[in-house]
Amino acid sequence: MKALIKLGGTLLDSASQRDALAAQISAARAKGAELAVVHGGGKQLTRYLAERGIESRFVNGLRVTTPETVDAVLKVFTGSVNHELVASLNRAGALAVGLSGIDGLLVEAEPMDPALGAVGRVTKSNAALLRLLVANGYLPVVACVAGDREGRIYNVNADQMAVACAAAFGAQQLVFLTDVEGVMDGDRHVRASLTVAESRGLIESGIATGGMLAKLNAAVAALTAGVGQVRIAAGAADRVVERLLAGEEIGTRMVTGEAPAP
Numbered sequence: 001m002k003a004l005i006k007l008g009g010t011l012l013d014s015a016s017q018r019d020a021l022a023a024q025i026s027a028a029r030a031k032g033a034e035l036a037v038v039h040g041g042g043k044q045l046t047r048y049l050a051e052r053g054i055e056s057r058f059v060n061g062l063r064v065t066t067p068e069t070v071d072a073v074l075k076v077f078t079g080s081v082n083h084e085l086v087a088s089l090n091r092a093g094a095l096a097v098g099l100s101g102i103d104g105l106l107v108e109a110e111p112m113d114p115a116l117g118a119v120g121r122v123t124k125s126n127a128a129l130l131r132l133l134v135a136n137g138y139l140p141v142v143a144c145v146a147g148d149r150e151g152r153i154y155n156v157n158a159d160q161m162a163v164a165c166a167a168a169f170g171a172q173q174l175v176f177l178t179d180v181e182g183v184m185d186g187d188r189h190v191r192a193s194l195t196v197a198e199s200r201g202l203i204e205s206g207i208a209t210g211g212m213l214a215k216l217n218a219a220v221a222a223l224t225a226g227v228g229q230v231r232i233a234a235g236a237a238d239r240v241v242e243r244l245l246a247g248e249e250i251g252t253r254m255v256t257g258e259a260p261a262p
């Protein structure tokens, strides 16, 4: 099983939760799963900026990224959040390698919208680098920062980064682990499954907002990119990595909505 696990920033904010997830990921690798990790760090970045008197502004769940935000993005995403996770995975027995899209141009981007500043839309990913690491026993841990051939640096929404890496990696499964149990509908019930049309409906009716709006758009893109199984689940759920990789239904499963092939 080849899988990409995306860890939401909030899950990594508590050392005990981070260590628990690191132990699960490391154990899954030891059992033979081929894994790569992408992580966010939205909460940590907002806190870092607030401590410096800088207010965070979002448009459709994407952070408006000024030049001073880019500096903070590097310090927080590729710096502390990435390397604390790498260290935690190493302690759990994995040989984790921390990197971002800038390294070996793992993920290239272009500006998404001038109004968003240095927010990047992924244009290309370097599948060979991920495969090289995994084939040699390393666990890639990718921070959501991308580059380009002009040396520019982009802040990429971590869910979009996960989709790009999952596609490049040829992952059969993409798991978004986050701080809620799944995608909630208008009655605040967690949906067990969600078609592309239903997720558009949740966005258009204003039920899925902010980070979940961005995540649903990314999840739909993952299905379109050919990732077979896409799930959104709580990182805090008991043995969540093992159970999801075993195919258990936890949280929300994204489905294309077409009838399965006979």
Ligand SMILES: Nc1ncnc2c1ncn2[C@@H]1O[C@H](COP(=O)(O)OP(=O)(O)OP(=O)(O)O)[C@@H](O)[C@H]1O
Pocket (backbone or CB within 6 Å): 007, 008, 009, 010, 039, 040, 041, 042, 043, 158, 159, 177, 178, 179, 180, 182, 183, 184, 185, 202, 207, 208, 209, 210, 211, 212, 213, 215
């Ligand atoms: N319909 C919805 N169902 C569930 N969560 C929702 C919904 N609408 C909005 N949300 C919000 O989306 C949040 C999850 O997205 P968020 O971007 O904050 O986390 P993440 O993607 O896991 O972390 P990061 O952005 O750091 O990678 C939830 O905590 C919740 O507040």
Ligand SMILES: [Mg+2]
Pocket (backbone or CB within 6 Å): 008, 040, 042, 158, 159, 211, 212, 214, 215
């Ligand atoms: Mg998010």
